[in-house]
Amino acid sequence: MNPLLTVSDLRLRYPRRGLFATSPEVLRGVSLDIAPGETLGLVGESGSGKTTLGRAVLGLAKPTGGSISFDGRDITHETPKARRDLARDIQVVFQDPYSSLNPALQISETLAEPLIAQGETNKDARATVAALLDKVGLPADSAERYPREFSGGQRQRVAIARALALSPRLIVCDEPVSALDLTTQARVLDLLIDIQRETGVAYLFITHDLQVVRHISHRIAVMYQGELVETGKAADVTSNPEHEYTQNLLFASPTADPDTQRERRERRQELRREQAAAST
Numbered sequence: 001m002n003p004l005l006t007v008s009d010l011r012l013r014y015p016r017r018g019l020f021a022t023s024p025e026v027l028r029g030v031s032l033d034i035a036p037g038e039t040l041g042l043v044g045e046s047g048s049g050k051t052t053l054g055r056a057v058l059g060l061a062k063p064t065g066g067s068i069s070f071d072g073r074d075i076t077h078e079t080p081k082a083r084r085d086l087a088r089d090i091q092v093v094f095q096d097p098y099s100s101l102n103p104a105l106q107i108s109e110t111l112a113e114p115l116i117a118q119g120e121t122n123k124d125a126r127a128t129v130a131a132l133l134d135k136v137g138l139p140a141d142s143a144e145r146y147p148r149e150f151s152g153g154q155r156q157r158v159a160i161a162r163a164l165a166l167s168p169r170l171i172v173c174d175e176p177v178s179a180l181d182l183t184t185q186a187r188v189l190d191l192l193i194d195i196q197r198e199t200g201v202a203y204l205f206i207t208h209d210l211q212v213v214r215h216i217s218h219r220i221a222v223m224y225q226g227e228l229v230e231t232g233k234a235a236d237v238t239s240n241p242e243h244e245y246t247q248n249l250l251f252a253s254p255t256a257d258p259d260t261q262r263e264r265r266e267r268r269q270e271l272r273r274e275q276a277a278a279s280t
């Protein structure tokens, strides 16, 4: 099967802020692909470039090298405006639905907006909104409510409904459950899995939490300092000790800062060496 998304040797350096400022390369030759209906979990410690890669796929960050193609079409240098027709196909769910939902709009307006922009009549849009709410497990009367009237998990369901409105083929999910408690996390992940089974949508699922990504991904790609250092089937990558970066992530607290994580990784490597030396 042809990949839906192909990222080849992608490089990205954010523009320099001042005359003397330096700007390190944030993506350093990243290549990956995602098949239709597949979930690729993108993990890595804070600052490794995961969000930047997601933003590049969405056309929100400008690559300085390499290419991105979607369904065979080269979209590397297309701005979000130029690729407006692709908005149907590639959607996003962010970590904080509160900031991505307009607080002044009722949920029905938020959900109907993209539908009407794509030419649906008000009547059809109303029916689609009702179906979307049902799909994400929210009661029908949610349509008349405002974002502030929902819990975090419910708001994330609204954000998922919004992403689903145009029946996309790929959703970039950037830390979509990180702000939720564990039980709610599991429910939202299960919802995403159910939706994928039903619609065949693919996910680029970004998180620094390997436990979360293990639950939802078919394959996992691990980033470290702007490079992809490990990729493989979720079960293999997380269980095989040879996948050192993944193992280190499994043992690192997802909230630890890069220095702490580096320290833990070095400590783990040291322990491994000690164990190896003791067993010979």
Ligand SMILES: Nc1ncnc2c1ncn2[C@@H]1O[C@H](COP(=O)(O)OP(=O)(O)OP(=O)(O)O)[C@@H](O)[C@H]1O
Pocket: 014, 015, 026, 044, 045, 046, 047, 048, 049, 050, 051, 052, 053, 208
């Ligand atoms: N708009 C920007 N301008 C300049 N530098 C940026 C910008 N956004 C991110 N960076 C830098 O790019 C690097 C990668 O950041 P990015 O947010 O992609 O990492 P991440 O792996 O998603 O991290 P986290 O898990 O903490 O969200 C970091 O060093 C960050 O400081």
